[in-house]
Amino acid sequence: MRRIDFIVIHCTATPQDTRPEAIQHYWKEYLKWKNPGYHYLIEASGDVRQLATEERICNGVAGHNANSIHVSYIGGVDADNKPLDNRTPAQRQSMRVLIIKLKKQYPQAQIQGHRDFPFVKKACPCFDARQEFNDFTAIVNSI
Structure with missing residues (x-):
């Protein structure tokens, strides 16, 4: 079993109606990645797709x-492709449920956004994941 130190939150930086298959196609055909970028992808409907087992290493944050x-929601940009936290209520709820599950499974893991890693020059996930999920250790411990 891999040691998990981080639960990393991402956005796809695509329109919210982007199909998961299109994202996967981009990774494989354009970036030539053998592994997906995320373990979990949350659609605008709130449906969570597991793109890789947790044992598999994904391409979410270079060097980490x-x-x-890695957990991502589809979205994160406005009509002009500028960073925007445009998670739907269903995405927010699904993300909370998934992060609580992962935090229970990996209690030592820090929850943070892609942008919170050194040398990252992206707005991803377009909100402050550390602040939003800073109470999750207490929530998980109370369950």
Whole structure:
């Protein structure tokens, strides 16, 4: 079993109606990745797709993938492709449920956004994940 130090929150930086298959096609055909970018992808409807087992290393944050689980929502940009936290209520709810599950499974893991890693020059996930999920250790411990 891999040691997981981070639960990393991402956005796809695409329109909210982007199909998961299109994102996967981009990784494989354009970026030539053998592994997906995220373990979990949350659609606008709130449906959660698991794109890789947690044992598999994904391509979420260069230099930090061996010890991370990656969770992304589809969206994160406005009509002009500028960063925007445009998660739907269903995405917010699904993300909370998934992060609580992962935090229970990996209690030592820090929850943070892609942008919170050193040398990252992206707005991803377009909100402050550390602040939004800072109470999750207490929530998980109370369950």
